[in-house]
Amino acid sequence: METFGLALEALEAPAVGLLREQHALKIWASVHGVVMLAEQGLLTGQVAHITREELVEDIAKQTKLSLSLAIQAAGQGH
Secondary structure (H helix, E strand, O other), X not given: OHHHHHHHHHOOOOOOOOHHHHHHHHHHHHHXXXXXXXXXXXXXXXXXXXXXXXXXXXXXHHHHHHHHHHHHHXXXXX
């Protein structure tokens, strides 16, 4: 659970319901998938011409954007 806590902290977002935790879980699960695929030699980056590091950064950026939009929508009562 320590890695989940790190993902949660990395989001640097206010607590709005469980939105932050749900998005941190998405990052945690995605990073786990990247690690598992890499360990099995199945994630070489050749398919999409992206490194593992770039992939994880992209996952984090997209998740942060999604969280920001979800928080915004929650504030507007959607």
